[in-house]
Amino acid sequence: MLTPLEYGAEITLEANPGTTDAAHFLGYKQAGVNRLSLGIQSFNDEYLQALGRIHNSQQAYDAIQLALKTFDEVNCDVMYGLPNQSLAHALQDAEAAVALNPTHLSFYHLTLEPNTPFYRTPPSLPDDDTSADMQIAIEELLAAHGYEHYETSAFAKSGHRAQHNINYWTFGDYLGIGAGAHSKLSYHDKITRETRPKHPKAYMEQAGKPVADDAHEREWVIEQSDLGFEFMMNALRLVDGVPIDFFQQRTGLPIQHVEQAIKTAQAKQLLTVFNGHIKPTLLGQRFLNELITLFIA
Numbered sequence: 001m002l003t004p005l006e007y008g009a010e011i012t013l014e015a016n017p018g019t020t021d022a023a024h025f026l027g028y029k030q031a032g033v034n035r036l037s038l039g040i041q042s043f044n045d046e047y048l049q050a051l052g053r054i055h056n057s058q059q060a061y062d063a064i065q066l067a068l069k070t071f072d073e074v075n076c077d078v079m080y081g082l083p084n085q086s087l088a089h090a091l092q093d094a095e096a097a098v099a100l101n102p103t104h105l106s107f108y109h110l111t112l113e114p115n116t117p118f119y120r121t122p123p124s125l126p127d128d129d130t131s132a133d134m135q136i137a138i139e140e141l142l143a144a145h146g147y148e149h150y151e152t153s154a155f156a157k158s159g160h161r162a163q164h165n166i167n168y169w170t171f172g173d174y175l176g177i178g179a180g181a182h183s184k185l186s187y188h189d190k191i192t193r194e195t196r197p198k199h200p201k202a203y204m205e206q207a208g209k210p211v212a213d214d215a216h217e218r219e220w221v222i223e224q225s226d227l228g229f230e231f232m233m234n235a236l237r238l239v240d241g242v243p244i245d246f247f248q249q250r251t252g253l254p255i256q257h258v259e260q261a262i263k264t265a266q267a268k269q270l271l272t273v274f275n276g277h278i279k280p281t282l283l284g285q286r287f288l289n290e291l292i293t294l295f296i297a
Contacts, residue, residue: 010073010163012037017063018055025070035073035162037106038063043096044089047082050123064100073160075104080138081131082110083123090134091141098145103160107138108153132286152237152288169234170242171250179203191227191251194219225297227251228258232295236271236288241279261295270294 005011012035013028020038028036042048043057055063067074078097080090097105109131112122126134139149147155151169154162167174176183180198184191195218197203222230231251235242247255255262262278265271270284270291284291 010035012073012075012162012164014039015063015067016053016055017059018053020063020066022066022070025066029070034071035075036067036071037075037077037104038067040064040076040097041079042082043093047085047089050083051079061096061100064102068100068102073104074102075106075162076100076102077106077108079108079110080134081126083125085126085134087126087130087133087137091137094138094141098142098147103157104162105142105147105155106153107135107142107155109135150239152239152285166238169237170246171231171234186250191222192219193222224253227253228261229292229295229297232258232261233292235278236280236284236292238279239285241277244273244276244278247278258295265291265294268294 011033013033014037015024016039025036038060040060040063041051041053043060045057048056048060064074064076076097078093080093082090094107110125125131139155142155143149146157148158148161149155150161151165154165156162164174171184173186174182174184176194176196179196179200179202181196183194185194197206228251231247235246244255247253247258251257262271262273265284266273268290269281270287272279272281280288280291
């Protein structure tokens with residue numbers, strides 16, 4: 001069974017610098033991949049080792065240069081706020097990234113995720129003020145090199161924003177296919193989320209079975225009381241926000257459903273409503289978690 005795709009559809013593959021070569025990249029392109037995203041994280045060997053990455057800085061440079069020769073659209077994921085990282089070193093990583101001139105850059109602050117070694121034994125991290133200085137300095141550097149800051153962690157050359165991610169952030173629907181995939185689907189009377197088994201063997205064993213028969217797969221309906229938060233949690237990541245009309249189009253609820261939370265956010269100067277759009281202020285971008293929690297039912 002063939003699934004038709006829109007002409008020129010964005011098809012992204014994520015890759016690690018330590019597991020790539022010219023033959024693989026060419027094969028990906030021939031298979032239809034037209035956008036490559038590389039998990040660089042840092043160009044500094046010391047920080048790569050601290051993060052437990054399998055690649056080194058030279059492999060990072062080589063992978064990016066090879067990707068740029070093969071694909072028209074290339075994204076690089078870079079992190080800051082790393083263990084014992086200085087502002088100067090964070091800027092060195094940003095300078096290295098812009099010097100290579102990919103079409104898209106994603107800069108993430110290190111998060112200590114549960115069930116990871118860092119979470120169990122937290123490393124020495126930059127304090128909040130230093131991390132804020134890193135964020136501001138990186139944003140200024142990328143802007144000076146022609147990268148538009150269009151989402152909390154995303155920066156793109158003009159005309160090169162990630163289309164599939166914009167769909168997520170505007171609360172659009174998507175179908176996840178394969179091991180570990182997630183879906184968000186809208187029906188006439190409900191909006192659901194689904195997950196698939198993470199392990200490939202478990203996924204293949206359960207393929208084709210109804211979700212209800214699979215203890216490893218889950219499907220759940222987003223409660224109406226949670227739709228406002230779910231929408232805003234995504235939409236307010238966009239620097240330019242979204243048209244107010246999107247709220248009713250994507251949730252089926254009138255904007256009045258979150259009217260009080262909007263007024264509270266405006267009073268805190270975290271949010272602005274102007275010319276038919278709702279968007280975070282610069283303060284709201286800096287304190288995004290505080291802003292979106294206002295919409296929790």
